[in-house]
Amino acid sequence: MLRSDPIDAPPDIAETMVFAMSEWLLDAEVVQLGLASALNQVAALLAQARAGERGPALEDPAALTLVRRPRQAFLARSERAALAGATRRFEAPEWIEQMMPALAGRVRQFVRPLQIDARGRINTLRVAGRHGGHRRFAGLAGLAELAEIAQPFLAYLPQQDRRSFVDAVDFVVADPVAMHRAGEDRAGRVILVTDLAVFEFASGGARALSVHAGVDAAALRQRTPAAVMLDAAPPTPPPDPALLQRLRSNIDPRRVRDIEFASGAARREALLRLHAAEAACTQP
Amino acid sequence: MNKVLTLAEAAALADGAARVALGGWSFSRRPLAAALHWAVHGTRFDELVVLTGGVETDLLVAAGVPCRVRSFYLGLEALGLGPGLKGACEVVEETETSLMLGLNAAVGHASFLPLALRHAHALAELRPELKRIRCPYTGEEQLAIPPLAIDVAYVHAWRADASGNAVMRGHKGADRLLALAARQVVVLCEELVDDVGELGDGGAPAELTEPLVSHVVHAPRGAAPGACLPCYEADWPALLDYAALERNAVAGWARARLERP
Numbered sequence: 402m403l404r405s406d407p408i409d410a411p412p413d414i415a416e417t418m419v420f421a422m423s424e425w426l427l428d429a430e431v432v433q434l435g436l437a438s439a440l441n442q443v444a445a446l447l448a449q450a451r452a453g454e455r456g457p458a459l460e461d462p463a464a465l466t467l468v469r470r471p472r473q474a475f476l477a478r479s480e481r482a483a484l485a486g487a488t489r490r491f492e493a494p495e496w497i498e499q500m501m502p503a504l505a506g507r508v509r510q511f512v513r514p515l516q517i518d519a520r521g522r523i524n525t526l527r528v529a530g531r532h533g534g535h536r537r538f539a540g541l542a543g544l545a546e547l548a549e550i551a552q553p554f555l556a557y558l559p560q561q562d563r564r565s566f567v568d569a570v571d572f573v574v575a576d577p578v579a580m581h582r583a584g585e586d587r588a589g590r591v592i593l594v595t596d597l598a599v600f601e602f603a604s605g606g607a608r609a610l611s612v613h614a615g616v617d618a619a620a621l622r623q624r625t626p627a628a629v630m631l632d633a634a635p636p637t638p639p640p641d642p643a644l645l646q647r648l649r650s651n652i653d654p655r656r657v658r659d660i661e662f663a664s665g666a667a668r669r670e671a672l673l674r675l676h677a678a679e680a681a682c683t684q685p
Numbered sequence: 686m687n688k689v690l691t692l693a694e695a696a697a698l699a700d701g702a703a704r705v706a707l708g709g710w711s712f713s714r715r716p717l718a719a720a721l722h723w724a725v726h727g728t729r730f731d732e733l734v735v736l737t738g739g740v741e742t743d744l745l746v747a748a749g750v751p752c753r754v755r756s757f758y759l760g761l762e763a764l765g766l767g768p769g770l771k772g773a774c775e776v777v778e779e780t781e782t783s784l785m786l787g788l789n790a791a792v793g794h795a796s797f798l799p800l801a802l803r804h805a806h807a808l809a810e811l812r813p814e815l816k817r818i819r820c821p822y823t824g825e826e827q828l829a830i831p832p833l834a835i836d837v838a839y840v841h842a843w844r845a846d847a848s849g850n851a852v853m854r855g856h857k858g859a860d861r862l863l864a865l866a867a868r869q870v871v872v873l874c875e876e877l878v879d880d881v882g883e884l885g886d887g888g889a890p891a892e893l894t895e896p897l898v899s900h901v902v903h904a905p906r907g908a909a910p911g912a913c914l915p916c917y918e919a920d921w922p923a924l925l926d927y928a929a930l931e932r933n934a935v936a937g938w939a940r941a942r943l944e945r946p
Binding site: 436437439462463464465476477478480481484490491492493494497498526537538539540541542543544545546549572573574575576580660668669672673676 | 710711712713736737756757758759760762763764765766770774776778779780781782785788789803804805806807808811855856857858859861862912914918919921922925929
């Protein structure tokens with residue numbers, strides 16, 4: 402965590418993921434960052450850098466602001482970062498009730514689900530417990546509304562396994578494919594970026610769009626529901642070297658992008674180190 | 686009119702209430718001073734309403750203050766779940782929109798406001814008591830979201846005056862809507878000032894104005910270990926320490942923070 406790799410080191414999995422994620426944010430008008438979604442934040446900032454003035458504005462829930470000014474990634478100081486250069490501070494009802502419906506077709510957001518299944522259905526609420534009942538997690542939030550206005554619906558998993566990428570979710574919070582019927586202007590589609598591959602879900606089924614460099618085919622098959630086609634998926638394009646350097650030195654120099662890959666005691670240590678690094682920073 | 690109360694006087698308004706709301710959002714401007722007081726003094730009320738429930742909600746659940754929590758997001762975000770939310774907790778599930786509609790219905794004295802069923806399949810499954818209706822104009826199937834009247838809403842502001850005009854920095858949350866939906870509103874503030882300023886002279890406009898506010902409490906650092914910009918940011922080391930507590934250690938943690946000079 403918070404390593405200081407040589408600036409010309411090959412891309413690691415966090416970097417491969419944020420580059421793959423940013424590809425799906427380039428033509429959005431607005432990207433919603435989501436609470437504490439480190440990879441989504443870094444991918445959105447990268448998309449801004451890649452697209453320049455044509456790139457998306459960011460809706461940052463840390464202060465519920467709309468921001469276009471380029472900035473570095475922050476997590477512990479995210480509220481202050483969200484205020485820097487903001488054009489407006491919204492009240493939550495204003496954003497939820499008025500702005501989001503007005504952004505249909507123009508907004509994107511990467512969501513980290515608790516579970517996603519072979520039909521692209523999303524669960525952010527609860528999973529079955531080992532001894533009956535269920536364990537509750539985040540909540541319903543605004544996922545059903547987002548599934549309608551954000552197409553393709555974007556999801557990511559920092560660790561793809563058979564607990565998070567499943568045959569059928571334990572509870573359906575949003576079903577973005579079913580919400581938009583085939584033949585409509587915006588037929589339902591879900592894109593999933595994981596540490597192994599990029600997947601697409603549509604009414605005709607699910608398939609891998611690309612597989613990351615170095616991923617073992619047998620391991621990918623083992624961690625992917627059988628209903629998802631993996632045949633003939635090309636390699637995920639490598640990051641542009643100049644952009645990769647820009648990511649490391651300018652966009653995310655403190656490696657916010659690493660946080661979602663840590664768990665337990667390692668995660669606590671990584672969060673404390675990131676907090677200290679951000680506290681020592683003169684920006685924002 | 687001087688509306689200033691002590692923290693204990695203001696916190697007591699929640700005891701036995703049917704529904705108490707806490708303002709703020711994420712780690713920003715959460716009324717922790719009130720929450721700590723309730724956790725330490727054994728306050729009980731029926732329902733806690735939060736849009737996003739963070740450390741304030743977690744510690745109240747751990748201390749057994751509310752019987753249930755109503756929210757569309759519960760958790761400490763990047764910091765995971767705390768000792769309260771890791772355990773058993775009755776939750777009235779909401780979506781972002783359904784919670785706004787319930788509060789708006791209370792503000793407008795409407796018997797319900799409609800939520801399109803296509804946005805509420807999960808909610809309808811979790812909340813079978815919500816009635817289904819058909820729109821008389823389009824025939825669309827909808828859920829009728831009932832009003833969500835609040836007995837007492839507590840919000841934490843940067844500055845307030847004794848009359849109840851309050852200015853927030855950082856996240857605005859839905860504090861104005863919570864205040865409009867509440868019978869009583871308590872503003873806790875970092876700085877109690879003679880005058881929050883006027884529009885047009887460079888002064889900050891008040892997000893909450895005196896007709897909406899019942900009481901004011903001067904509570905410096907009353908949102909810590911969360912943030913209250915521009916005064917302080919979230920104290921992640923303290924929040925991580927909290928998240929690592931056992932549930933039965935939360936009351937002691939709350940007492941230590943409340944009694945901190």
